[in-house]
Amino acid sequence: MGERGLISRILCPKFGGYLTFGTLESGVVSAPGQPTIKDLLNLYHFRQLGPDTKVFGIIGKPVGHSKSPILYNEAFKSAGFNGVYVHLLVDDIASFLQTYSSTDFAGFSCTIPHKEAAVKCCDEVDPVAKSIGAVNCIIRRPNDAKIFGCNTDYVGAISAIEDGLRGIFIQPGSPLANKLFVIIGAGGAGKALAYGAKEKGARVVIANRTYENLLKLVGADAITLADLNNFRPEDGMILANTTSIGMQPKVDETPISKHALSSYALVFDAVYTPKITRLLREAEESGAKIVTGLEMFIGQAFEQYERFTGLPAPKELFRKVMSKY
Ligand SMILES: NC(=O)c1ccc[n+]([C@@H]2O[C@H](COP(=O)([O-])OP(=O)(O)OC[C@H]3O[C@@H](n4cnc5c(N)ncnc54)[C@H](OP(=O)(O)O)[C@@H]3O)[C@@H](O)[C@H]2O)c1
Known part of the structure; x- marks a missing residue:
């Protein structure tokens, strides 16, 4: 039942x-x-x-x-x-x-x-x-x-963010190289993004509700959620929310205040229900480029499908199906 x-x-x-x-x-x-x-x-x-x-x-x-x-x-x-x-x-x-x-x-x-x-x-x-x-x-x-x-999460998220950054920065290699990458959340998705961003040469800072959970992570600086709102701006910063804050039905929630968003060149939200979260809406209003969780979802699903079936992922079909949401 x-x-x-x-x-x-x-x-x-x-x-x-x-x-x-x-x-x-x-x-x-x-x-x-x-x-x-x-x-x-x-x-x-x-x-x-x-x-x-x-x-x-x-x-x-x-x-x-x-x-x-x-x-x-x-x-x-x-x-x-x-x-x-x-x-x-x-x-x-x-x-x-x-x-x-x-x-x-x-x-x-x-x-x-x-x-x-x-x-x-x-x-x-x-x-x-x-x-x-x-x-x-x-x-x-x-x-x-x-x-x-x-x-497969880190490939899906990082490639979607790199695609978004290519429209903003022109540099050889990954557009993530040498950028400051701020991640909210230290669960599975947070760790996957931290790993992928470091692989691409970004400097990674992670903020989490439970500060002790951050101490287990190596190779990234740790800050509290409260510190996020007073973060010292620097050129080309990237923000990624990897908590479930803002997910349906609590669509009014956001992990960071709107005034702090103007420091970021690109904001990514792993939450994909709704597609445009309050965080993404406020980031766009603050002038940042946005990348949705739906793009990560499609990217990570390509690889899972291939592993499940041994067949090439029907990428166009995936995009078509998800474009309805
Ligand atoms: N778009 C995609 O393809 C995709 C793929 C993977 C995940 N996601 C989304 O990413 C989110 C996280 O997934 P996950 O698998 O990483 O989960 P997880 O391993 O359980 O981690 C959840 C993280 O969110 C934090 N958190 C949860 N509720 C919070 C709240 N009310 N306030 C502050 N922090 C909170 C947790 O902090 P504590 O350490 O303090 O508990 C933890 O850092 C989910 O919304 C999921 O749907 C999307």
């Missing part, structure tokens, strides 16, 4: 169920968690699911806001790939992975708050994900069901 039970309704044809319940209208249900017939048919492609269908999903809490099922299911269908991608509301990732341990569950994306715990749960972890301390993509090996964790 409810959000946790949704997968048993969607995956019914894979595991031999005779029928499932779908509602005619969203919200008009006879029991909690029933999907609409429209979603069963058009989003999860229910009629194509069968015993050989590989299951993928996004592990998170909360997770219902994620657009990943829309993106991957559309791409699977267009490539003729026998897979389905679902939301997985998970409290404890270790016990989830122990329970869903068969090769039917072929891969997972991992989001808030499980990316760091995921590192310890994998049988093997990519060295970059290990240095970041966060896994956002888990692949199960079909031969022995062992799981491999990697991080």
